[in-house]
Amino acid sequence: MDGYYFIQSYIFGISPVKNNSGINISDPPVPSIKPGIVFVESTDNVEPTPLVVCSVESAALGNPDKPIYYFMKGFSGNLSQYPQPAYKGIPLLSSVRNVTILPLNVTELFEDTPLKGWYQKVNPLKEKFWTHVLADGCRLALIWRYGGIYLDTDIISLRSMLFDNFTCPQSPAVFSNGAMGFQQKHHTFLWNCMEAFVANYIGHVWGQQGPELISHALKRWCNTSKPATFIGKECNGISLWITDRFYPIPYPQWERYYAPWKKEHIEWAFSGTYRAHVWNFINKQKKRKVVAGSGSLMEHFFQLHCPNTYKKFIQSSNSTA
Incomplete structure (x- = not known):
């Protein structure tokens, strides 16, 4: 079975659809069997801003040999429901050869991960930073499940890059979750992060489930109180890239x-x-x-x-x- 069709039918429960050119988007070049670059929209918005569209397009143009996945919580899975001129972003991105737009089914995504119980209990209406916290969880689960690189939707790609196990500090003492990559699925570091996400969950503190979580997880992973000493080096199989790479x-x-x-x-x-x-x-x-x-x-x-x-x-x- 085609890898993309498997994701569509099993994980999301829908059938393959065609893009605006009439091409079945379950056909190559969108092989889900190899890691790609992942973006996430955790709100129900289905009209991405110009910056979001630019982020996804630039990743696709800069990495023509890699699949680019844009997971959208509000996306139905049927491209024909988002025609021009009523919609601009989805038609534009669906026309890019190596971009695939996918519906984000959070319940299915968190299945068999430490995030499942948390998601079943949390009340979004009482959360101060709900869409951001949800996105923090989704990126961990997506890269753990499929491998590849996660990028925030306000990151513009300037050039191609090799896939690697990496994270990157946004400042000397804080490691961001805005850009991180893991070549293979089911990496232990990401599982540890999901466990810590639940164990130390404080939804009303900005960055608690994001940069703070990654920074503390690296302390345990690198067995040091100062993971910044590994910037520009490798720590237990994860490269800690210099800040200029992304920030x-x-x-x-x-x-x-x-x-x-x-x-x-x-x-x-x-x-x-x-x-x-x-x-x-x-x-x-x-x-x-x-x-x-x-x-x-x-x-x-x-x-x-x-x-x-x-x-x-x-x-x-x-x-x-």
């Missing part, structure tokens, strides 16, 4: 992404960066935009790394990214 601009300076840059400076500043996390959670308060003709760093990223998104969303209208 070249620290979050207190996030507005630099929306400031004008000279193109000759961009290549030098991001020469060691695989993917750029643009800290959209902070931007939701100020609502900075990607503006055509602004010369901003974000406009440069959109033009170069997600050109279809740029043409569809930015050139046609100055949408909030």
Whole structure:
């Protein structure tokens, strides 16, 4: 049985569907049997923002030999329900050769994991950061179940990268869960993280189930109180990459992404960066935009790394990214 069909029919209980070109998306090149790059939408929103679309498109263009999976909680599994012009993001992404959009069935995903009991008991209506906490759990379960790389939907891919077992610090003392990869499924570190997620769950503390969890899990995994000493090295089979790989601009300076840059400076500043996390959670308060003709760093990223998104969303209208 085709790997993608197996995921659709067994895990999600639906049949394969066709994209806008009439191609059965259960056909190659979307082999679920090998790890890919995973994105998650934990709300019921089915119209992704320009930034989300750019993140997924840039990962696909930068890694043409890898399958890109975009799991959406509100997605029905039937692409024909999201036609243009009523919808922009899903039609655009479904037209990209190596992108597969999948419905996110959280109950099925958490089955046979430590997160199952927690999810059955938790009350989303009483949770302060529910969509973020749910996304924290989903990324652990998805990469544990299937292997591959997880990326936040506000991470723009600048170049291809080798698949590896890795995590990356967003600052010298804090390891983020915004980007992490494990070549093979069922990695013990991820299982340990899911156990710690449940055992130390504090839903009203921002980052408790994310960076704090990963940072503490690495202390146990590396058998050290200071996992930062392994940055740029390997610890028990997991590479702790340098911050510039994913977080070249620290979050207190996030507005630099929306400031004008000279193109000759961009290549030098991001020469060691695989993917750029643009800290959209902070931007939701100020609502900075990607503006055509602004010369901003974000406009440069959109033009170069997600050109279809740029043409569809930015050139046609100055949408909030």
